[in-house]
Amino acid sequence: MEQVAKVIGTDSDGWVKVQVELKSACNHCSSSESCGTSAVAKAFGSRLQEFSLPSTETYPEGTLLRLGLPESVVLKAALLVYMLPLAGLFMGGLLGRFVASLAGFSTDGGAISMAIAFALLAWQLGKSQARRIENRAQPVILANLGQAMESASETHCH
Numbered sequence: 051m052e053q054v055a056k057v058i059g060t061d062s063d064g065w066v067k068v069q070v071e072l073k074s075a076c077n078h079c080s081s082s083e084s085c086g087t088s089a090v091a092k093a094f095g096s097r098l099q100e101f102s103l104p105s106t107e108t109y110p111e112g113t114l115l116r117l118g119l120p121e122s123v124v125l126k127a128a129l130l131v132y133m134l135p136l137a138g139l140f141m142g143g144l145l146g147r148f149v150a151s152l153a154g155f156s157t158d159g160g161a162i163s164m165a166i167a168f169a170l171l172a173w174q175l176g177k178s179q180a181r182r183i184e185n186r187a188q189p190v191i192l193a194n195l196g197q198a199m200e201s202a203s204e205t206h207c208h
Contacts, residue, residue: 051124052192057113058100066105066191068115069098105191114195123187127180134176135169142168 055068109115146164150157 051119051121053117053119053189054195055115055117057109057111057115059111060105060108061102064104064106065102066109066115067100067102068117069100070117071098101189103189103191107194109194110197112197114197115191116193116195117189118192119187119189123183127183130176130180130183131173132176134179135173138172139165139169142166 053070055070057066058069059067061067103117143161143165145168147157147161149164150160153160
């Protein structure tokens with residue numbers, strides 16, 4: 051997974067501070083004009099995230115860098131967030147059905163209740179574990195893309 055970042059500062063300890071614009075994937079398909087999700091994404095606009103990376107080189111401010119995050123990090127996080135709740139749903143359903151049959155209650159009601167509870171717990175656990183994995187993952191500088199070009203709004207005519 052790659053992203054372009056702009057250098058906004060450096061320090062003498064070998065760290066470079068970068069800024070990444072987080073954009074929504076919306077507005078890139080042919081249905082973006084009539085899509086409700088696209089309208090919401092436009093309303094919130096893009097967000098900026100700043101962080102520091104270790105670097106063996108020094109970069110002047112405004113330099114664009116291509117950053118990379120190992121795909122294994124993204125895959126592990128997705129697996130935790132999507133598959134763990136699904137497993138919780140099935141396990142909760144089986145356990146709920148078993149407990150309800152032992153207690154003499156409706157097995158369907160017990161299975162549904164326990165399945166939902168286990169799925170929500172597993173989702174919360176998966177989300178926290180995925181966040182921990184992503185926080186430990188350090189992006190690396192893949193390439194120096196050179197200086198950013200000034201946009202028309204940034205240039206001043208004298």
